[in-house]
Amino acid sequence: MNDFTNAEVARKLQEVTAAYTLNKGNLFQIRAYENAATSIEHSTSEVKDLWEEGNLDKISGIGEAIKAHLDELFKTGKVKHWEEIKKGIPSGVFELLGIPGIGPKTALKLAKMGVSGKDDLIHQLRNNILVKKGFSKPLARKIGDALKRESARPKDGRMLLTFAFAQAERILEYLKKTPDIEKVDALGSLRRMVATIGDLDFAIASETPQKAIDYIVKMPGISKVSEKGNTKATIILSGGLSVDFIVVDPASYGALLQHFTGSKAHNIHLRSYAEKNGLSLSEFGVRNVKTSKINQTSTEEEFYGLLKMQVPPPEIREDTDEIELAIKHQLPQLVELEDIKGDLHVHSNLIAKPSHDPGVNSIKEIAKTAKKLGYRYVGSCDHQPSQANHNAEEMIQVLEKKKKAIEQQNYSGHLPRVLNLLEVDILPDGSLGVPDGALKYLDFAVASVHSSFNQSRNQMTMRILRALQNPYVKVLGHPTGRLLNKRESYKVDWKKVFKFAAKNNKALEINAYPDRLDLPDILVREAKEYGVKFVVSTDSHNVSQMDNMRFGVAVARRGWCEAKDIINTWDFKRLLEWCRI
Incomplete structure (x- = not known):
């Protein structure tokens, strides 16, 4: 083998x-x-x-x-x-x-x-x-x-979040089967849902740590046990991935979980705040400096409670105001996966010769999957007809046919409702790859850059702004064009784009495709401060990818988004009002 x-x-x-x-x-x-x-x-x-x-x-x-x-x-x-x-x-x-x-x-x-x-x-x-x-x-x-x-580009060998998350799920599923493990959580950048992950670490609460360690090293799929101690273990999985485990008494679990979740910047600031209040923090608990008494904490709620703070969600523990707001008990209610009412970027197989890779599934299959996910609506958002294979009149015919197919699906009365969308190429001069005569058949268009990534900052900015001026365009798709571990973002004056989007009721996509996660979380928060709205979408080319929505939501949470900031948390009536051209 x-x-x-x-x-x-x-x-x-x-x-x-x-x-x-x-x-x-x-x-x-x-x-x-x-x-x-x-x-x-x-x-x-x-x-x-x-x-x-x-x-x-x-x-x-x-x-x-x-x-x-x-x-x-x-x-x-x-x-x-x-x-x-x-x-x-x-x-x-x-x-x-x-x-x-x-x-x-x-x-x-x-x-x-x-x-x-x-x-x-x-x-x-x-x-x-x-x-x-x-x-x-x-x-x-x-x-x-x-x-x-x-x-x-840095050659740090970091994993995509989606890959690391799936590996962690399999490990967690195994660990939760034994009574010797009371609690278990992923730690570090994975728990904070960072776009790329260095390695996997797990915290475990157990009153019988040696039994827990013995169980860990028997996990299926291990190629090597690198370390096995009384409370720690390191294993190498068959794919070469290194995984660390640390076991503590349940009474100390909260402190350990907080400490190793990070980020480093968050913990440094938190320790400074604690010192000013006569307290010292560690993975063992919260120590009173005067009495030297250590208060153990079994949960993070207890840990942050001793500091008289709210518990900041792991995704925003990056020392970007979360500590100040937690002290004041003014943290925002971040968007949850359950708030999402539909996916507005799913590719079907309806267009025979699209400009880029087609979807695998029919509109009916996409609607069926959306229903299983509990959605109230879903966007059939194919790549535009290829310019190499269609003239303007032929594009009109293709999109007219697409509209009729979606109307037929909706006339069946089955929920969720299917929206007629299209991912349109933004050409190098900012014009669109589809004429307005064809775009009029859509509910709205998602405009994306798929070529000429190396334009100057000014050229790319003007290109995007020109595309967003088109009344049929409501969303800027995968805005920075990055491909994680493969391609850097192109250069854009984002301040100008954010101001234009907010003023003209245009949304920016948070694309949940595994190697995109684009708009990045830092820019999401900056755009939010300008009043920009977002659409969290999966860009699925197969219905099996529609489960990736959770990763787009994670990016939104890291960007401090609340449900009100995300258009596809709205009900169908409000969504239709927004996309009306």
Whole structure:
């Protein structure tokens, strides 16, 4: 049996996708491998674990053929069919594919020009060798800029929140099965729901710590026990993830939970406040400096209560006014997942040739999933019809057809109601990729930047503002364009955008897709202070991704949002009034 991480499996599938593309395979095969690679890359479970459990069906986009190939991969370490497809393609092509801006055809061209890999590419770009060989100068500059940005990104190996959360859920499910563990919680940045997570840590309350530790190290999926003590343990999971556990007596659990939740800045400020009131804080409890008596606390309510404070929600413990407001008992009531009444960014399979990746499911399937989630409405928000495949008149026909399909769904009388939305490209000059004659068929449009990310700050700002001026556009999609661990945000004068959005009743999206979580929490809070409203959406391309709403809500909470700040906490009547053009 062979170990492969999700990233390694996704990489192999991407290589096969490239090989099919270069060998002019059919579009269905290419899309099948693209979808499988994306699903595995963003999966919140280790694909190898799912394979061992016989649960590969839990990953969307995995058909029978790819499932059989994955079975062969994990059993033998290679796939005969994949090797045959890649035969004859220079090996350097596949290394070059990992570089931003290089697709299969460009990679093949570079390989044929003698580029053997990434290091050689950097050398040839730096010394202008490629351009001298006849390679496009603008493209060389674009690739060079992308490599510079990539090298400037910190290589800290942090996990996406969604992946870390799913791993923690599986661990928590196991730990809660034993009577030897009374309480257990994730700690640190995961408990605060930060967008990327360094490692996993857990606090455990137990009156029998040795039994709890013995139970922990028997957890399924462990490849190594790095440390096993009387009250601490460290394990390495099969995917290479390190997990720490610390066990305390239930009477001290509140202090431990508070201390290791952090953040560091929050705890430093809190200790300073406590010292001014004759108290000293630690993971063991709250000590009276005069008497040296330590008050143990079994809950965080008891811990903060000794300081005569409200308990700040973990998401806002970043030393950004939460301590001052907790002392005054004036903390806001942050939005909850239960407040969300609908998802306004779900892609369907209705548009045959969209500008970007299509959804997998029908409108009926999306509505059915929305109903299971308790939603009152859901937005069918596909990518616009591709400009390469549709002229203006054809776009009108496509969107007229989409409107009729949604009306038919709504006429059935089944709830939730489906809104007719569209994700429209913001072109480099700020115009939209769809004419107004087609947009009039929508309830409203979500406008997003999908190209030309490297414009100047002023150019990108003017581009976004021009798009938001269109009356059919009500929401700015994934506003910063970041892809966590892959692509930095583009440069924008956010103050101008926030002021315009607030004045003109435009909303900013908090996109819950795993590698976006965009608008970032810091900008969410800044926008909120300008009076901007938000839409928390999943940007789902498969109904299985609609569960990601919790992560968008976490971003909203970290940005100090209350339910009143989020448009999709409103009832359907109020939502319709807002989106009326």
